[in-house]
Amino acid sequence: MKRATIPVLTGLMLMTTFTPLHGDEGMWLLNNLPEKYLKETYDFTPTDDWVEHIQKSSVRFSNGGSASFISPNGLVMTNHHVGSDLIQSLSSKESNYMHDGFLAKSPADELKCEGLELNVLMEIRPVTDEVKGVVKPGMSDAEAAAARRAKIAEIETKAGDATGLKPQVVTLYRGARYDLYLYKRYTDVRLVMAPEHGIGFFGGDIDNFGYPRYNLDVAFFRAYEDGKPAKTPHYLKWSEAGISEGDLIFISGHPGSTRRLYTVAHLEFMRDTWLPLVLESYNQREVALQQLAASGAEQARIAAEDMLIIQNGRKAFGGMLAGLLDERVMNMKRAEEARLRGTPKADDAWGRLESALKKIETNYAEHFLLANRRTGLSELYSAAVHLVRSANQRKLPDGERFPEYQDASLPSLELRLFAETPIHDELEQLRLEDGITRVARILGGDHAIAKTLLGGIDPETRAANLLAGTKLRDIAERRRIYEGGLDAINASDDPMIQLAKAMEAYAIPARKHYEDTFESVETGAYADIADARFEKYGEKVYPDATFTLRLSIGTVKGYDLGGEHVDPFTNISGAFQHAEAHDHRDPFALPERWMKRRGKLNGSVPFNFVTTNDIIGGNSGSPMMNRKGELIGIVFDGNIQSLVWDFQFDDRVARSVGVDARAIIEALRSVYEADQLVGEILGGKTLAAAH
């Protein structure tokens, strides 16, 4: 409920007549950087070595975030909020690392994270011709999609076998280009250090997507190989000089998804069909979590991670909806679209997409409810679905499976499915009860899917019965069923397995229907629209985000809002002032350790700062670097005005928000006395700024 207004984008219309890009806009592919823009605007030329170094220092977290290596011994830095589900899993009522923070005194004390996988991009190979080549004239959209899917599976399996790396064919420009990405996988990852959640997420939901900020949103992990710290020759060195307003900043990370190439009809579908379902689900879940958290301290602890995810999503998606409800924004998108249309090929693509959207609109709620993850039914139910679905999918030829069940993806699936993460019954009950109620609320109590979920009784009792009867808390039982395949599924009397089996009868046809009537059309149509863009603007346009490695460009820069100037930097003193201004009332209470060691901290050290770099969710934890490729900060947020970046970039008041590298060192030294960690990070350097 920020009082700041969503930016008015109409002023940009004139600027966009001759180029589709605004200022530093762009989530650039590492094999297609905007060299000309960099040269002309910043007098900077990235060398091949510079690019390779950044690429191989960048790390992807399988739970949806970004990170970087910051020492030759596998030390990884990401955000506290990227690591928080792992920190939460490692915590218990007795050792609450989320609340109290954690610091390993030595490597032996580092805590193994279950179910986590880190990926480092080693190589990119273009495969557009191979993938597109399998589509023959006369094929329907669905047939073309099936042919592409089979080809992609074949490319991935071959590359995986040949290199030992994790292969992923990435669909770029929504279908105009395909690249094969090859990743090194790290599956032994351990927690090294995390500050208290109270400073990692200081200001909580209220300050989230706000600025000025004062967050130490960092956590440190270490990648291991063969039981020893991994050797990581490519890592980012800490900048000695720090940064100032106006400096050129690079961000290398994994933006999750954007919809900047969406047509107006597709944005309207988002606004009127998808976002309402998302927000309704998030609101219902948030209210349920608030009740659980208020019922006791331990309940608050176990609800904390779900709450973070839900509140963050509610705010992000709420900001998107507000942007899409603004006619000034939509009119700008309409104008952009009008400039691209006009050729028969492009116009036909727009028409196909619009009619495909109409086709899925009617039953979209079913697809949404059957497919969605974050407000899903429960950990145990999700395990049951994976067991049932993987048993069915593994019977099929590799190229006919859903991508997440193809041979190349099974190791990652198994890592998650067999992870020994804590299951909290009260939280599982909430998720199930809330999830079942939501389905019945949206589809109606007589809908077959609702009836299957309810099983003839009320949601609360149904959830309790499922949880009382299932044996899937036991990882050995999951393994037994997974290895037993379809026979084990069919023989199981586990109520969660039986429910998942019954739900597959709705989920699989709904997914296939969605893929055939919409996704296959979407890919073809957007490929044609992308071609129209290439023709008009050349190849130097960037594709929508795909949770793969991108480089973004920007500068440290304040902004004016409501007649006031917002300085790009905050400092450590500001955190204490912010806490005082809110009477140290939750979520503005600083951790005890900070209050105690206030006198030791240098209050003038820069804490958080804003830049014009183009980012989106998934970029959290991305390293921020100077021209030399040295680390100067870490991305953790965008301000509220940046929420429209999902479908429209604008850098007049929208900003990325980072933690200044200097504050990280200051806090590690003065608050956490983590001298060994600081030594590893700095490698003998001393820092200049503000000391």
Next chain:
Amino acid sequence: MKRATIPVLTGLMLMTTFTPLHGDEGMWLLNNLPEKYLKETYDFTPTDDWVEHIQKSSVRFSNGGSASFISPNGLVMTNHHVGSDLIQSLSSKESNYMHDGFLAKSPADELKCEGLELNVLMEIRPVTDEVKGVVKPGMSDAEAAAARRAKIAEIETKAGDATGLKPQVVTLYRGARYDLYLYKRYTDVRLVMAPEHGIGFFGGDIDNFGYPRYNLDVAFFRAYEDGKPAKTPHYLKWSEAGISEGDLIFISGHPGSTRRLYTVAHLEFMRDTWLPLVLESYNQREVALQQLAASGAEQARIAAEDMLIIQNGRKAFGGMLAGLLDERVMNMKRAEEARLRGTPKADDAWGRLESALKKIETNYAEHFLLANRRTGLSELYSAAVHLVRSANQRKLPDGERFPEYQDASLPSLELRLFAETPIHDELEQLRLEDGITRVARILGGDHAIAKTLLGGIDPETRAANLLAGTKLRDIAERRRIYEGGLDAINASDDPMIQLAKAMEAYAIPARKHYEDTFESVETGAYADIADARFEKYGEKVYPDATFTLRLSIGTVKGYDLGGEHVDPFTNISGAFQHAEAHDHRDPFALPERWMKRRGKLNGSVPFNFVTTNDIIGGNSGSPMMNRKGELIGIVFDGNIQSLVWDFQFDDRVARSVGVDARAIIEALRSVYEADQLVGEILGGKTLAAAH
């Protein structure tokens, strides 16, 4: 998120074969009490004097609650949560009576409540024949409804003029009977005493609808006439003896609405269409209020009253939905219905209702959004709507107006419209922004109603602009426009008035459409269904609740749940134990005054208790009496199992929850040192129990 289960009602099916009533079921009309049941079950015969005394001691709060006179000098007792919007209005940042409580040292210190009206039922006159007599053969449902409405307006105006009382023709049995109720109005009402919200609503949202409980949910007001305490010869005397398990208890109050006579099709409509909209609205608003409240102490204060209403509604409606999703409950309703059906007249009524429901289903969201109150747009917008609508309505003949704008209702409307209650801009912004967003989310961004509300910009800016431009904070300006009528409306450039005017173009046709296609059919059909019930079960069936005076019958009685026995009484010590068990964590922190004076309190005094009396929302604040008509407690809640009472009574585990009168005296004496108030209440009596 109570873990207790919704009761399984299937066991009742056998019991209900020969009577529609279960045990103490019934919200009885004071002119149609179940004398036979009272005599046979409790050996009790209510005399005319007994009934008249209770009727004239019972008080209705215009904000939706019940109360009673408890002294001859106009002293009124209700729940803290019934009085809380008034306490909130009287509070400020400096004098936060909600948080700190309030006690008037003398009558001169009593605080005048703005916009509040108390009603006392003085007389009931049957007018069924008069109202039904205007319906002529061949009239359409809509014509019949219009004729009835005109007749009702005529009856009310005539009775109001003749008696000086406030007239209300009450539709009973959903249209089978009509009675004219005549009320004495009190419009000068002052706050005498309120405890801290922390003990009035101890356990907050978590314990709400729970049991065991420990709430001092009481507040005291005084009715004034001509600037002096009103003379109220009918008032309830405090019981000296107190009560024990098994005692007969009467509750006299104003249950708001029940749907026990609803057909199965109508319940399915509730489940699949109405409740989903309600809950989505409540969840969205609750999430917005949580954010406002978390942003600062003063914001938490101004959000408190909206939060109470929304959280209470979310829990109540959520419980209803859970009950309706339970096939066991629905099957029971189906069986009941099957027993009533079979005559051509009744079957025809069911058919008419079902097809009318189908007709409104499609555009129901529009009607809902245009008509709903609690998650409405804002105080100032609501004032604008009243100004615009009353200007239009007052141009019409009395009998053609909406009931709330008929001459008999205007004094109550004016009392609210011109009340000097505080307007908080942050809260108004939240309500407007949230309300506009909700409409757009549910109807879609291109819907005409959404577009009118948005005015071409985003919801946040739109709300801010409306609030910046309106002059309706000024009561003199409201009066000027109200008195200026349509001319003043048309001349106004107030953006809130202009928005309300634009919205009337949708609201009025939607309401008329709803009334003509549904409400008029509903009234006729339910009247026929009620006749079928009268034929089968005789006249001793009670009508659905209508926020008019009813008497309910029950006994103090514990219950068994999940293998454990729940004792009917808690005591004062239990409150302290409950706080300790939750580490005194909000909402389980007892007020400072309670902690300090713990040693002075007699911990063994009964605090809260449960009975089998049949109540529903609106009964809050109802006096609970023994056979002698003496006050022994005050209703403030039902347990979670009672939420299905909305459409189905059951008294195996569902219970009403009250504050024991003995705890009220104990707290007033030992915690609040309110000796003068205690003296007025007891009138020289001494209490026996537990002292």
